[in-house]
Amino acid sequence: MTPAETNAAPDTQWPRWEVFKQDAEGKPHQAVGSVHAADAEHALLMARSVHARRPAAVSLWVAPADAVHAVTAEQLATDPETPAPFGAGARRFLVFRKTSHRRSMTFVEHVGAVTAAGPEGAVAAARETYPEPPALAWWVVPADRVTASPEAEVAAWFEPAGTKTYKQQSEYGTLAAGHRKGGRR
Amino acid sequence: MPPEAGRSVEDEERLEAFEARIAGGEKIEPGDWMPEAYRRQLVRMISQHAHSEIVGMLPEGAWITRAPSLRRKLILIAKVQDEAGHGQYLYHAAETLGVPREELIDALLEGRAKYSSVFNYPTLTWADVGMIGWLVDGAAIRNQLMLAQCSYGPYSRAMVRICAEETFHHKQGKEMVLLYARGSASQRAMAQDALERWWWPSLMMLGPHDSDSPNTPQLARWGIKTKTNDQVRREYVDEHVPELQGAGLTVPDPVLRFDEASGHWVHGTIDWGEFWRVVKGNGPVNAERLAARRSAHEEGRWVREAMAAYAARATGAAS
Numbered sequence: 001m002t003p004a005e006t007n008a009a010p011d012t013q014w015p016r017w018e019v020f021k022q023d024a025e026g027k028p029h030q031a032v033g034s035v036h037a038a039d040a041e042h043a044l045l046m047a048r049s050v051h052a053r054r055p056a057a058v059s060l061w062v063a064p065a066d067a068v069h070a071v072t073a074e075q076l077a078t079d080p081e082t083p084a085p086f087g088a089g090a091r092r093f094l095v096f097r098k099t100s101h102r103r104s105m106t107f108v109e110h111v112g113a114v115t116a117a118g119p120e121g122a123v124a125a126a127r128e129t130y131p132e133p134p135a136l137a138w139w140v141v142p143a144d145r146v147t148a149s150p151e152a153e154v155a156a157w158f159e160p161a162g163t164k165t166y167k168q169q170s171e172y173g174t175l176a177a178g179h180r181k182g183g184r185r
Numbered sequence: 186m187p188p189e190a191g192r193s194v195e196d197e198e199r200l201e202a203f204e205a206r207i208a209g210g211e212k213i214e215p216g217d218w219m220p221e222a223y224r225r226q227l228v229r230m231i232s233q234h235a236h237s238e239i240v241g242m243l244p245e246g247a248w249i250t251r252a253p254s255l256r257r258k259l260i261l262i263a264k265v266q267d268e269a270g271h272g273q274y275l276y277h278a279a280e281t282l283g284v285p286r287e288e289l290i291d292a293l294l295e296g297r298a299k300y301s302s303v304f305n306y307p308t309l310t311w312a313d314v315g316m317i318g319w320l321v322d323g324a325a326i327r328n329q330l331m332l333a334q335c336s337y338g339p340y341s342r343a344m345v346r347i348c349a350e351e352t353f354h355h356k357q358g359k360e361m362v363l364l365y366a367r368g369s370a371s372q373r374a375m376a377q378d379a380l381e382r383w384w385w386p387s388l389m390m391l392g393p394h395d396s397d398s399p400n401t402p403q404l405a406r407w408g409i410k411t412k413t414n415d416q417v418r419r420e421y422v423d424e425h426v427p428e429l430q431g432a433g434l435t436v437p438d439p440v441l442r443f444d445e446a447s448g449h450w451v452h453g454t455i456d457w458g459e460f461w462r463v464v465k466g467n468g469p470v471n472a473e474r475l476a477a478r479r480s481a482h483e484e485g486r487w488v489r490e491a492m493a494a495y496a497a498r499a500t501g502a503a504s
Contacts, residue, residue, distance in 0.1 A: 011489055013287035016280065033277040033343070036286060038496035050273045053266065054350070072216040101212050103333065105346040137214050166256060167263040169349075172356035177363055177431030
C-alpha cells in the first residue's frame with residue numbers, strides 16, 4: 001500500500017520533542033535538546049540514544065515542542081505578555097528557567113510548578129514564585145504533556161553506559177609518544 | 186549583511202543593543218532579537234557542521250566489521266554513534282533558528298548542502314581510522330573549542346557537549362597510532378602512509394585562508410567565531426606536529442619548520458586548488474558519500490512508514 005492508501009503521514013519529519021535529562025536523584029531535569037519522533041514512547045527512546053550515551057542519567061522527560069511556551073528576559077522586557085484571566089481552565093505547568101550566561105551543556109532547568117489558566121499566566125506566576133536569581137529565559141510546559149522515562153526501566157536504560165568505560169576520555173589518561181609502557185591496548 | 190539603506194532607526198538601536206549584549210559576554214537565546222544576517226550565518230555554519238557529523242560516520246563506519254579486536258570494534262561503534270548524536274545536537278541548534286530539520290536533510294540528500302571537505306577522502310587501511318581520530322578529530326576539537334565560546338546559546342551548548350565526547354575520539358585515535366608507530370616495520374609503514382594521506386586534508390578542513398574568508402570579520406564582531414581559520418589551524422599544527430614527530434612519524438611537508446621568533450610551527454603552502462575542488466563536489470569520494478547517505482535514507486523508509494502508521498493508529502485509538 002502506498003502512504004496515500006493507508007492514510008499515513010507522508011515521508012516527512014516527525015513532530016519535534018524537547019528532551020530534559022536528570023543526571024542524578026535530587027538534581028533538576030535540564031533541557032538538553034530535541035528529537036523528532038512519532039509519539040512520546042518513540043521520543044523517549046530517541047532521547048536515550050541521542051542524549052544518554054554516557055553517564056550520568058537517571059531520568060528523561062519529553063514534551064512535544066508545541067506544548068513548550070518559551071520566553072526570554074529580553075522578550076518580557078520589550079513585549080510584556082498578557083496572561084489569560086485565572087479561571088476554571090487552570091492547569092498545572094512545570095516551570096524551567098535559565099539563570100546564567102556561563103558556558104554550559106544544558107539550557108533551562110526544572111525549578112518547580114505553578115497553576116495557571118494559560119502559558120502566559122504560568123510565566124507570570126513563575127516570575128512571582130521563583131524571583132531569584134533573575135531568569136534569562138523561562139519555559140513553561142503543561143504537566144500533562146510531559147512524559148517521563150519509565151521507573152522500571154531506569155537500570156536497563158541508564159546503567160549500561162556506566163560500564164562502557166572505553167568511551168570515556170579519562171580511560172585513556174595522558175598519551176605521550178615514546179611511552180613504551182603504561183599505555184592501554 | 187542587511188543593506189544599510191533598508192535599516193530603520195529602530196533597527197539601528199536594536200543592533201546596537203544586540204552588539205552590546207554580545208560584547209558583555211551574554212548569550213543570545215532563541216526568541217531574542219537578532220539581525221537577520223546573524224541568523225543566516227548561524228544557519229549556514231550550523232547546518233554545514235551538522236551535515237559534516239552525519240557524513241563523517243561514513244569513512245570510519247566502513248571499518249566497523251573489519252576492526253582487529255573486540256575492544257577496537259566497541260570503540261569504533263561508539264565513535265560512529267557519537268557522530269550520529271552530534272549531527273542531532275546540531276540539527277536541533279539549527280532548528281532553534283526556525284529552519285525545519287527536514288529542509289536541512291533534504292538539502293544534504295539532494296547535494297545542495299556543503300559539509301566538511303575532509304570526509305570526501307577514502308579510508309584505505311585500518312590505520313586511517315586511528316589517523317582520523319588523532320588528526321581529523323584533533324582539528325575538529327580545536328575548531329569546536331573556539332565555537333563553544335560562540336554567542337548563540339544553542340550552538341555553544343552543542344559544542345561544549347561535542348568537545349567533551351570528541352576528546353575520546355581524539356585519544357583513541359592517538360592511542361592507536363602511537364601503538365602502530367612503535368610496532369613492527371609494516372605497522373609503522375601503515376601509520377606513516379595514513380599520515381601522508383590525511384595530513385594535508387586535516388589542514389584544509391579548518392577552512393579557507395583568512396584572506397579568502399570574507400565573513401570572518403562580521404562573525405568575530407558578533408561573537409560567532411572568536412578566532413580566524415588560520416589561528417585555529419596554527420593551534421592545531423602546534424599541538425600535533427611535535428606529537429607526530431615524537432612518535433617517530435614524518436609529517437609530509439618538506440618545508441615545515443619551527444619558528445623560534447614566533448614560537449609557532451610554519452607549514453608549507455596548502456593546495457587550495459585541491460581544497461576548492463573537493464568543496465565543490467569533485468573530491469575523491471564525494472559522489473560515493475552522497476550515494477551512501479541516500480541509500481541509508483531510502484532503506485530506512487519502511488521503518489519511518491511503520492512508525493508513522495503505528496503512531497496514527499495509537500492516536501486514533503485514543504481519540
